[in-house]
Amino acid sequence: MAIEILKPIDIRPKAGEYKIKPELENAIEVAMLFNQPLLLTGEPGTGKTLLAYYVAKQLHEATINAVAGECQFSPTPLKFNTKTSSIARDLFYTYDAVGHFQNANIAKEETRIIKKTENFIELQAFGKAIAMANPKAEYVSNFIWKNNPTPQSSVVLVDEIDKAPRDFTNDILSEIERYEFFIKEKNYQVRLNDNADTKNPQRILVIMTSNSEKNLPDAFLRRCVFFHIEFPKKEDGFLLEILKGQLTIPETAVSDNNLKMVHDLFYDLRKAAIRKKPATAELVAFVKMLEIKGVLEKEDLNVKQWYLDNLALVAKTKEDIDAIRRKLTV
Numbered sequence: 001m002a003i004e005i006l007k008p009i010d011i012r013p014k015a016g017e018y019k020i021k022p023e024l025e026n027a028i029e030v031a032m033l034f035n036q037p038l039l040l041t042g043e044p045g046t047g048k049t050l051l052a053y054y055v056a057k058q059l060h061e062a063t064i065n066a067v068a069g070e071c072q073f074s075p076t077p078l079k080f081n082t083k084t085s086s087i088a089r090d091l092f093y094t095y096d097a098v099g100h101f102q103n104a105n106i107a108k109e110e111t112r113i114i115k116k117t118e119n120f121i122e123l124q125a126f127g128k129a130i131a132m133a134n135p136k137a138e139y140v141s142n143f144i145w146k147n148n149p150t151p152q153s154s155v156v157l158v159d160e161i162d163k164a165p166r167d168f169t170n171d172i173l174s175e176i177e178r179y180e181f182f183i184k185e186k187n188y189q190v191r192l193n194d195n196a197d198t199k200n201p202q203r204i205l206v207i208m209t210s211n212s213e214k215n216l217p218d219a220f221l222r223r224c225v226f227f228h229i230e231f232p233k234k235e236d237g238f239l240l241e242i243l244k245g246q247l248t249i250p251e252t253a254v255s256d257n258n259l260k261m262v263h264d265l266f267y268d269l270r271k272a273a274i275r276k277k278p279a280t281a282e283l284v285a286f287v288k289m290l291e292i293k294g295v296l297e298k299e300d301l302n303v304k305q306w307y308l309d310n311l312a313l314v315a316k317t318k319e320d321i322d323a324i325r326r327k328l329t330v
Contacts (some may be wrong), residue, residue, distance in 0.1 A: 006292060017245035018047065018054035019238065027227040028055060028205075034225070037158075037176055037206035039216075042229030045279025048209040052077040052157035055207065059155065071203045074132070077155040080125035086164045088171035092127030092181040092190075093143060096120040117185055118142050126206070129154040130179055130192050133202035142188045153203040162210040169220040177223060179204060231279065234267045239280065246284050247291055255296045261303045262287060269307065272327035273320045286313050304328050 031038040040048040059073035066072040080091055100120040106112070121143035123131055131139060132152045139145040161169065175181050179192035193200050208224070210216065232238035240263045249255060263283075270277045289310065290296050307314065308328050315321040 009288060009292060017242075018050055019242045019245060020051075020054065021238070024051075024227055024229070027225055031225040032203065032205055035179075035203075037208050037224045039161075039208045039210060039221070039224040039226050040229060041210045041212050041226075043231060043277065043279055044211055045281035046229045046231055047280055048229060049157065049159055052079070052155055052207045055205065056155040059153070059205070063153070069201055071153040071201050072151075073153040073155065073203070077157040077207070078125040078129050079157045079159060082158060082160045082163045082168075084163055084165070086168055088168055088175070091124060091158065091172060092130075092175070093121055093123050093183060095185050096122070119144065121183060121185060125156050125158070126175070126204075127181055127190065129156045129204045130181065130190055133192055133204060134190075134194070134200055139190075142183060142186045151200070151202045154205075156204060156206045158206065158208040160211060161208045162213045162216065166214075166217065169217055173219060173223060176206065231270075231277075234264065239263060239266075239283070242280060243284065243287050246287065247296075249291055249296060252297060254299055258290075258296050258298070258301045258303070259287070261301070262290070265303055265307065268327060269314060269324050272323045273315065274323050275317045275319050276315075278314045278316075278320075282314050282316075286310060289313060 027038060030036075040051065042048055053076065056073065056077045057075055060075035063070070063072045095117075097120070100115070100117065103120075104114050118141060123143055123145075131145070132148070132154055135148055135151055137147060137149075140147060180189060182189050192202070192204065232242075240260065243259055243263060244251065247255075247259075266278070266283050266286075286307075287296075290306065295301055295306070308325065311321050311324060315324050
């Protein structure tokens with residue numbers, strides 16, 4: 001059997017085709033109303049991360065014609081990938097102390113000018129959002145900064161915050177309420193609002209995702225708007241609409257019928273899975289593969305066999321592969 005070399009495609013769902021339920025839309029609006037982070041939970045693959053890209057795009061389009069003095073959102077979110085080693089400072093900025101030390105030693109040996117501390121301080125997602133909303137020429141003296149005098153609003157995505165140590169969420173309580181942070185290496189404060197009497201028209205929407213691998217502190221939860229993304233029910237047809245939005249082929253009676261068979265059987269496979277239930281991301285990837293193979297428009301599509309032949313896309317553990325295979329061969 002010859003391996004077919006296919007053109008690579010992005011299997012991630014398209015943010016522009018994100019389907020959003022009214023209750024989630026309400027949660028986003030409430031988060032913006034009260035200037036609180038939106039904390040999203042839900043099983044992996046249900047679109048938590050993708051939501052930030054969808055919201056950023058929507059807010060950008062809604063504010064693209066804003067005049068001076070009004071908020072104008074960037075079209076893409078500023079993303080922070082939480083790690084098990086993350087500390088609170090990492091969300092705002094990083095300081096390359098090792099690079100600074102090495103530069104100082106090399107400069108002395110070669111009699112060159114030693115770079116200043118600000119050349120080793122780089123803003124991260126939340127810190128960058130605050131600085132972009134309140135840009136100042138003096139920033140170049142305190143951290144790496146490309147001077148852009150035009151204020152800009154942002155969506156900040158803090159992905160998988162439950163990965164971080166417990167101290168991480170406790171240590172950012174003040175910062176997420178006040179939208180400010182302190183750079184101790186430069187003894188410099190960066191704020192969204194320079195004073196309490198004058199509110200900055202620019203906005204920052206923080207979206208945090210969690211896979212609920214560990215419980216988050218109550219004090220942190222109290223400062224968030226919370227929403228849990230449930231996996232769509234089969235009878236709602238919501239997942240079917242998501243799939244249709246991800247395809248590029250024109251809708252026909254045959255492709256619609258095949259897509260519905262893929263959709264309906266997928267729910268049976270979810271029930272069969274033992275450890276990690278396949279979610280929206282896996283189904284979208286499977287359907288995109290069928291589209292690339294050109295089989296979605298075939299009247300004799302054997303959906304069970306295609307699932308069997310491509311369990312690597314759907315299941316993520318040997319236990320689940322075995323369980324789903326048993327379900328498909330009954």
